[in-house]
Amino acid sequence: MTSSTQSNQETIQAPCPECEAPVAFSRSPLYGEITECAACECELEVTNRSPIRLELAPEVEEDWGE
Amino acid sequence: MPTATNTDSTRSVQALIDLVSTPSVSGNEAAAVRVFVDHAERLGLEASVDEAGNGLALRNATGVETRRIVLFGHIDTVPGELAVEVIDGVLHGRGAVDAKGPLAAFLMAASDLTVPDGVAIEVIAAVGEETTDSPGAHFIRERRAPAACIIGEPSGWDGVTIGYKGRLLVKAEFRKEWSHTAGADPSAADTLHAWWSSVLNAIEELQPDPSTTRLFDRVQTTIQSSITSNDGLIESAGMTSGFRLPLEISPAQLESTIRSLTPQTIDLRFTGHTEAYKTKRSDPVVRSLSTAIRAEGGTPHPKLKTGTADFNVVGPAWDCPIAAYGPGDSALDHTPQERIDLDEYQRSIRILTRAIESLADELAMHEPQVGQSAEFRCAERLSRRPGR
Numbered sequence: 001m002t003s004s005t006q007s008n009q010e011t012i013q014a015p016c017p018e019c020e021a022p023v024a025f026s027r028s029p030l031y032g033e034i035t036e037c038a039a040c041e042c043e044l045e046v047t048n049r050s051p052i053r054l055e056l057a058p059e060v061e062e063d064w065g066e
Numbered sequence: 067m068p069t070a071t072n073t074d075s076t077r078s079v080q081a082l083i084d085l086v087s088t089p090s091v092s093g094n095e096a097a098a099v100r101v102f103v104d105h106a107e108r109l110g111l112e113a114s115v116d117e118a119g120n121g122l123a124l125r126n127a128t129g130v131e132t133r134r135i136v137l138f139g140h141i142d143t144v145p146g147e148l149a150v151e152v153i154d155g156v157l158h159g160r161g162a163v164d165a166k167g168p169l170a171a172f173l174m175a176a177s178d179l180t181v182p183d184g185v186a187i188e189v190i191a192a193v194g195e196e197t198t199d200s201p202g203a204h205f206i207r208e209r210r211a212p213a214a215c216i217i218g219e220p221s222g223w224d225g226v227t228i229g230y231k232g233r234l235l236v237k238a239e240f241r242k243e244w245s246h247t248a249g250a251d252p253s254a255a256d257t258l259h260a261w262w263s264s265v266l267n268a269i270e271e272l273q274p275d276p277s278t279t280r281l282f283d284r285v286q287t288t289i290q291s292s293i294t295s296n297d298g299l300i301e302s303a304g305m306t307s308g309f310r311l312p313l314e315i316s317p318a319q320l321e322s323t324i325r326s327l328t329p330q331t332i333d334l335r336f337t338g339h340t341e342a343y344k345t346k347r348s349d350p351v352v353r354s355l356s357t358a359i360r361a362e363g364g365t366p367h368p369k370l371k372t373g374t375a376d377f378n379v380v381g382p383a384w385d386c387p388i389a390a391y392g393p394g395d396s397a398l399d400h401t402p403q404e405r406i407d408l409d410e411y412q413r414s415i416r417i418l419t420r421a422i423e424s425l426a427d428e429l430a431m432h433e434p435q436v437g438q439s440a441e442f443r444c445a446e447r448l449s450r451r452p453g454r
Contacts, residue, residue, distance in 0.1 A: 032357035060228070
């Protein structure tokens with residue numbers, strides 16, 4: 001889990017919890033939004049909006065059901 | 067027929083019990099559709115039955131309707147009537163999980179929630195989902211696309227289904243003049259089994275990623291039945307096989323591959339052509355359900371299903387935000403142990419209510435685009451085209 005914010009240049013970003021690369025948003029992200037880290041390609045979930053907090057998104061599971 | 071006893075949940079539990087207590091094997095859903103319509107009307111929804119026999123329940127928008135959220139359940143079940151009873155807070159009965167639990171939860175959520183002006187909520191009780199033709203969904207999908215759709219299938223109260231595999235069925239038959247088994251000629255069964263081996267080899271070459279163990283990404287094959295017969299003059303061998311398909315392989319592609327390696331002496335009949343379909347994890351419906359699950363104290367579990375559902379029928383046609391959700395353990399689908407925990411059912415109603423309210427608010431924030439202002443269209447197509 002990691003967090004950060006909005007700079008004076010109006011860049012909305014937060015560090016990736018896996019590789020610490022900056023993950024940028026074009027607008028204020030929504031709670032629960034899923035995004036991908038461009039550096040390490042892991043899927044991240046926005047778990048707090050202010051300050052932005054990113055956590056690894058839950059793994060997709062498989063199920064045989066109809 | 068059991069009756070609900072907990073006064074706080076009587077209405078919602080009774081709706082589920084009444085639906086499960088009314089048999090509705092595919093093709094014979096009319097009585098259960100009437101039960102659905104009766105409950106919808108009692109809940110204040112505008113209920114009707116369409117030409118295909120689907121039950122419809124509409125929560126009209128206040129003001130002019132500009133967007134519609136469709137809660138797409140199915141009311142039919144597989145055969146195999148089971149005793150309907152509530153034991154220790156668990157409802158047993160055919161269809162309790164697949165998919166009257168999710169359908170009843172849709173009905174209750176649609177009647178309870180609060181949505182902004184202009185947003186209508188429609189619950190659909192589709193017929194024929196358990197057949198290869200899925201006639202109810204094929205009829206509905208010709209309508210204008212809604213702004214968003216939730217398919218009613220069991221995902222578990224904390225699960226959200228984001229994709230279903232595709233499917234193809236083939237019935238193969240080979241007939242020949244009977245020959246003695248001590249002779250040199252292969253039997254009809256020998257010939258058909260050799261053909262099946264060549265199909266399996268071709269499929270291994272088709273696998274998009276031979277190294278993956280994830281079933282969603284592989285072609286799965288199953289011999290569903292096989293038969294041989296011999297009347298002393300003609301011997302025949304037949305088999306019906308099923309294929310579960312990943313996103314990368316269409317039913318038409320697989321059919322073409324199989325036809326290309328099949329001698330003309332083997333008769334083939336293909337049915338059940340269904341494309342795999344998957345939405346994005348960033349889809350607004352997925353997000354609203356996941357957020358609601360967290361608000362209810364859970365951790366959302368995104369899921370990919372190796373089966374098929376009406377998700378595959380309406381998803382590609384509507385190309386709108388979509389996910390499948392519903393209470394219950396899908397491992398109990400079609401089994402003699404089919405049952406649903408009533409606490410989980412109630413919890414799923416709360417999650418649906420919260421999710422649909424937030425989704426409706428999000429939709430209402432976007433003004434319809436010029437040229438796209440027709441009712442029910444998704445303003446600005448909130449999500450990008452679902453990934454394939």
